[in-house]
Amino acid sequence: MVRNPEVFRKAQEELDQVIGSGRLPTFDDRGSLPYLECILKEVLRWNPPVPLGIPHRVMEDDSYRGYHIPKGTTLIVNIFAILHDCLEPEEFRPERYAQKTDLPDPREVVFGFGRRICPGRHFAESSVWCIMANVVATLDISRTPEDQERDTFPEFKFTSGFVRHPQPFACSIRPRSSKVTTLIQEAKTHIDL
Incomplete structure (x- = not known):
């Protein structure tokens, strides 16, 4: 969102229209937030956390697009390539899921395939959506004042390996308002009960 402030603003506008400023988003709001849903898809597409997936072994002879795959072959699915097979794959454009x-x-x-698909995929995806919705609803995220003054954006780098993680970068994160701080404290009180 630091590199795509227009996406962040549009998501905040959608949340403000649907939930207003008097409460935090819940799962009941999910169906009413199509742009936020597009952002979630684009985040997963743009940088899948496990770009090559888990190796699978073919249990019987198979074929794919005319290629013979013998029983016992180990397949490694290039999830990154699958999700980057689109126009302008390096661009972060959530609208692609509303348009196409x-x-x-x-x-x-991103959660794998077949019998070895991640059993926690629904929990993980729902958790990411909930965190994302609440971050968008409660925080303003932007470039640092220094980057704004120089009109530069932080460079994003990722770790290499089986799982990719973003490396730290500087940004500015602030509550959207003092009312938001109160909403968060009230939500925490309900959790602590």
């Missing part, structure tokens, strides 16, 4: 419905849903790719 024939793109694969990243949620059906």
Whole structure:
């Protein structure tokens, strides 16, 4: 969101229209927040956390697009390539999921395939959505004042390995208002009960 402030503002506008400023978003709001849903898909597409997935072994002879795959072959699915097979893959554009419905849903790719699909995928995806909705509703995230003054954006780098993690970068994170701080404290009180 630091590099795509227009996306962040549009998500905040959608949340403000749906939930207002008097409460935090809940799962009941999810169906009413299509742009936020597009952002979630784009985040997963743009940088899948496990770019090559888990190796699978073929249990019987198979074929794919005319290629023979013998029984016992180990397959490693290039999730990154699957999700980057679109126009302007390096661009972060959530709108692609509202405009073009024939793109694969990243949620059906990033958690694996077949019998070895992640059993916690629904919990993980729902947790990410809930965190994302609450961050967008409660915080303003932007470049640091220094980056704004120089009109530069932080460079994003990721760790290499089986799981990719973003490396630290500087940004500014502030509550959207003092009312938001109160809402968060009230939510914490309900959790502590």
